Amino acid sequence: MGFTEAIRTCLREKYFTFKGRASRSEYWYYTLFMFLVWMVLAAAFFGLGGFDAVETLEFTTMNYIVGGIALIVFIGLYIPSIAVMVRRFHDRNLSGWWVLAVFILSNIPYVGFLVSIASLVITVLKGTDGDNRFGPDPLRVQNGAEVFA
Template identity: 45%
Template structure:
């Protein structure tokens, strides 16, 4: 659990390096929160029959949404806004661990706007995020796996 929350402790720290464990545990936390919120959202949604009836009668289809849906939407919006900076920061630090500049992430995000090329760029980026970091110190800091370096939890 500590690895999942570490990017929040290093909220806007775009310098230094992050190991794969920090990046992927934060990604796992993101997936878990998203799945729970989507379950709440879809669990509180009206059936298709109720939506069709509401549309035929001219009623507001959003009025048919249950409280669970609104709670799920509120949680995912608040969580998403609170997680965007730590998400970018941990991704930049992960790139630093591989001795790449963090600006590569901006390129991947912009390429994501182009349908086929964006998909290929994001798949390549996924592979890069899975690769181990540079052994020993690099221009972005000491190796986070080096036992002689200070612990990130202190």
């Protein structure tokens, strides 16, 4: 799965889908997309707004506009971020409820660091081969599909 296909899958086809499995490429390309979006918004916030954090700590009108856009983007991208992480955990044959545990435990000092490392390891590891209790392998060609079609 390529970059644009992963974005299309997460934002259009599986926006609110917590069932099924997500391949590593789908998860990490979507994560890269989120990182790039936040970097663009941060650059706009600090660059266009003229925010001088060292001296004045005053926000300009552009800071409020870009901040409002960032809030709307955050609300719009939050659900698919959780959904793709749940599907990624499903690919490792783990329940999606572990994602909730990750979010809760990551707010505990010291424990959060260890939970973040465990979450990173889970998302980096290869998914289970073949079908598991959450669905078919996202990397396997479907049975009966035309290979040379």
